């Protein structure tokens with residue numbers, strides 16, 4: 253499989269579509285968005301990031317008749333048994349309000365008296381699935397580990413970025429320029445594996 257020509261980015265999340273566009277740019281690929289093709293947003297019925305990424309990629313590739321790249325990702329909090337994990341988007345509710353979702357995590361951590369950085373470990377996971385219209389699919393998973401901070405800081409990125417500080421960083425993903433986030437992010441790690449797998 254190759255990364256060339258027309259490619260559908262099978263996501264309805266503007267922040268993700270922007271980041272995937274940045275990652276694809278060096279390959280001369282301008283993604284076709286799922287929104288512009290009016291592709292439906294499939295229900296995420298699988299129990300893993302990889303399963304949901306494959307489900308979304310296959311549905312889009314089949315509907316569009318083009319290769320499709322899907323991303324399923326989320327934030328897992330160690331002290332919360334890995335929640336919200338694959339439910340990260342759903343914790344933000346129908347209004348996709350991540351202030352609410354970040355508050356909910358913070359409230360649960362306080363209930364557990366988890367105030368020290370060591371008690372506030374978390375990681376982002378990203379599964380990227382590339383599907384062909386015939387149903388073939390390859391999937392890669394990236395993770396970045398760090399700590400949750402409070403209050404939220406920064407207006408860059410999207411979703412939970414303002415409360416996540418990666419190991420070794422002193423600013424949150426929300427405070428980072430896009431290039432700095434791409435240097436270490438779960439999405440960039442998965443993307444690199446995908447690109448490596450496509451090399452001849």
Ligand SMILES: O=c1nc[nH]c2c1ncn2[C@H]1C[C@H](O)[C@@H](COP(=O)(O)OP(=O)(O)OP(=O)(O)O)O1
Nearest residue numbers: 263264265323324325326327340341410411412413
């Ligand atoms: O780099 C990230 N920085 C901050 N937050 C992030 C990131 N990566 C995932 N997240 C959170 C927010 C997102 O809403 C959820 C993914 O949920 P997920 O179902 O994969 O995506 P989604 O429903 O927003 O869009 P779609 O399924 O159409 O691709 O995890």
Ligand SMILES: [Mg+2]
Nearest residue numbers: 296324341342
């Ligand atoms: Mg989703």
